[in-house]
Amino acid sequence: xxxxxxxxxxxxxxxxxxxxxxxxxxxxxxxxxxxxxxxxxxxxxxxxxxxxxxxxxxxxxxxxxxxxxxxxxxxxxxxxxxxxxxxxxxxxxxxxxxxxxxxxxxxxxxxxxxxxxxxxxxxxxxxxx
Amino acid sequence: xxxxxxxxxxxxxxxxxxxxxxxxxxxxxxxxxxxxxxxxxxxxxxxxxxxxxxxxxxxxxxxxxxxxxxxxxxxxxxxxxxxxxxxxxxxxxxxxxxxxxxxxxxxxxxxxxxxxxxxxxxxxxxxxxxxxxxxxxxxxxxxxxxxxxxxxxxxxxxxxxxxxxxxxxxxxxxxxxxxxxxxxxxxxxxxxxxxxxxxxxxxxxxxxxxxxxxxxxxxxxxxxxxxxxxxxxxxxxxxxxxxxxxxxxxxxxxxxxxxxxxxxxxxxxxxxxxxxxxxxxxxxxxxxxxxxxxxxxxxxxxxxxxxxxxxxxxxxxxxxxxxxxxxxxxxxxxxxxxxxxxxxxxxxxxxxxxxxxxxxxxxxxxxxxxxxxxxxx
Numbered sequence: 425x426x427x428x429x430x431x432x433x434x435x436x437x438x439x440x441x442x443x444x445x446x447x448x449x450x451x452x453x454x455x456x457x458x459x460x461x462x463x464x465x466x467x468x469x470x471x472x473x474x475x476x477x478x479x480x481x482x483x484x485x486x487x488x489x490x491x492x493x494x495x496x497x498x499x500x501x502x503x504x505x506x507x508x509x510x511x512x513x514x515x516x517x518x519x520x521x522x523x524x525x526x527x528x529x530x531x532x533x534x535x536x537x538x539x540x541x542x543x544x545x546x547x548x549x550x551x552x553x
Numbered sequence: 554x555x556x557x558x559x560x561x562x563x564x565x566x567x568x569x570x571x572x573x574x575x576x577x578x579x580x581x582x583x584x585x586x587x588x589x590x591x592x593x594x595x596x597x598x599x600x601x602x603x604x605x606x607x608x609x610x611x612x613x614x615x616x617x618x619x620x621x622x623x624x625x626x627x628x629x630x631x632x633x634x635x636x637x638x639x640x641x642x643x644x645x646x647x648x649x650x651x652x653x654x655x656x657x658x659x660x661x662x663x664x665x666x667x668x669x670x671x672x673x674x675x676x677x678x679x680x681x682x683x684x685x686x687x688x689x690x691x692x693x694x695x696x697x698x699x700x701x702x703x704x705x706x707x708x709x710x711x712x713x714x715x716x717x718x719x720x721x722x723x724x725x726x727x728x729x730x731x732x733x734x735x736x737x738x739x740x741x742x743x744x745x746x747x748x749x750x751x752x753x754x755x756x757x758x759x760x761x762x763x764x765x766x767x768x769x770x771x772x773x774x775x776x777x778x779x780x781x782x783x784x785x786x787x788x789x790x791x792x793x794x795x796x797x798x799x800x801x802x803x804x805x806x807x808x809x810x811x812x813x814x815x816x817x818x819x820x821x822x823x824x825x826x827x828x829x830x831x832x833x834x835x836x837x838x839x840x841x842x843x844x845x846x847x848x849x850x851x852x853x854x855x856x857x858x859x860x861x862x863x864x865x866x867x868x869x870x871x872x873x874x875x876x877x878x879x880x881x882x883x884x885x886x887x888x889x890x891x892x893x894x895x896x897x898x899x900x901x902x903x904x905x906x907x908x909x910x911x912x913x914x915x916x917x918x919x920x921x922x923x924x925x926x927x928x929x930x
Contacts, residue, residue, distance in 0.1 A: 435716055435719075435720060437720035437723065437724065437746050437750060438716075438719060438720050438723060440746070441720070441723030441724055441726070441727055442723070444727055444732055444733065445726075445727065445732060448732055507712055507715050507716060507719065535715070535716075535719050536715075536718075536719035536722050536723065539726065
């Protein structure tokens with residue numbers, strides 16, 4: 425059965441494009457635009473993996489969203505996506521154990537995300553299409 | 554504030570003591586600081602010891618004797634020259650020759666004082682030096698603050714430009730990979746979204762240029778007697794297509810004399826921004842009322858919509874750079890986040906005021922009051 429992916433991003437265009445690509449790769453996608461909608465969606469059905477944007481309603485909603493997901497579903501692979509990069513002083517990634525300890529995500533990807541890269545990370549995390 | 558640290562380097566014990574005594578209860582009042590300024594004196598007896606002390610903890614002011622047992626005061630200055638310390642140096646010279654003074658100044662001394670000097674002469678020299686030091690520090694702090702504000706602005710701007718660019722790129726990938734299969738209508742939708750986002754970027758850049766022009770103050774303002782009613786009329790007509798798309802009716806009401814001294818371009822920006830917001834954040838089938846009221850010495854612009862309205866806490870920050878209120882009702886509205894900030898900055902050029910009154914779910918009324926004459930006229 426196809427894996428369920430929860431996609432959270434407040435940019436509706438980004439959401440549309442990612443959803444289409446993931447769907448044609450064979451995933452089942454729930455795409456939502458807000459933290460509230462994401463929480464509703466999780467209540468309906470716990471996804472197999474989540475892809476979360478850093479800035480949703482508030483600039484750091486992605487962090488709390490990841491935290492919430494990992495706390496309640498420790499085994500769920502979570503990918504944090506962000507356009508925030510080094511020029512903000514908020515330079516981080518999740519490549520070392522120490523960094524992953526405070527960013528509750530398995531992978532941090534910079535926007536714009538190449539779809540091939542996203543697909544690679546998903547399969548590395550064991551979420552095959 | 555903390556007392557200024559003064560380091561005295563002089564090989565005469567008498568000189569070190571009399572300086573310390575003179576400054577013990579001495580305080581200053583300077584226009585740049587809203588507090589008494591005191592002095593905390595430390596003393597060393599040689600140039601070598603002074604350099605050591607400075608390396609450990611640079612003082613604010615160095616009182617430096619020229620002729621000492623080991624290295625001279627000038628030697629000390631030369632060694633400190635390349636260190637760019639936040640410290641001013643006063644040379645103490647036994648013979649106030651022009652030559653020593655010139656050499657000391659060339660080596661970076663701020664002032665000099667000739668031996669023997671009275672406590673009053675010392676205090677006067679310190680007053681001058683402290684005042685220069687603190688003014689210099691304040692200027693540096695302001696420059697730093699300005700740089701920080703500018704950096705923040707560019708950072709947010711970068712982010713605001715990257716988002717639409719990313720969206721456009723994503724759609725282009727979809728189109729190139731024929732991701733929607735043979736369904737042509739889907740591709741039309743992708744292209745429409747690309748165009749909408751490109752348009753958003755264009756608007757952001759236009760707003761940015763407006764903002765820069767207003768803030769730089771470099772643009773020659775074309776001040777003349779203008780009729781605000783005419784400008785509003787043109788603006789309302791220009792917005793009709795956008796309003797029609799959402800079945801919104803825009804009404805213009807004029808009352809009293811609407812002449813004021815102003816720059817036509819600036820006033821157009823105010824009206825265009827307010828009316829376009831009133832349309833964008835309205836409901837389908839809603840109305841926009843633009844009311845112009847000529848009072849005795851000012852003109853009141855009021856733009857009222859029947860849209861989504863604002864929470865009071867959001868209203869307070871609405872006029873700042875890049876503030877866009879994010880919620881389920883605004884998520885699909887494209888905007889630069891600069892429009893109202895621009896309106897406010899222009900209004901300020903006119904010594905005018907801006908404000909908003911709103912009820913969530915019922916609508917908002919934006920008010921701009923512009924004096925008929927302002928300082929720049």
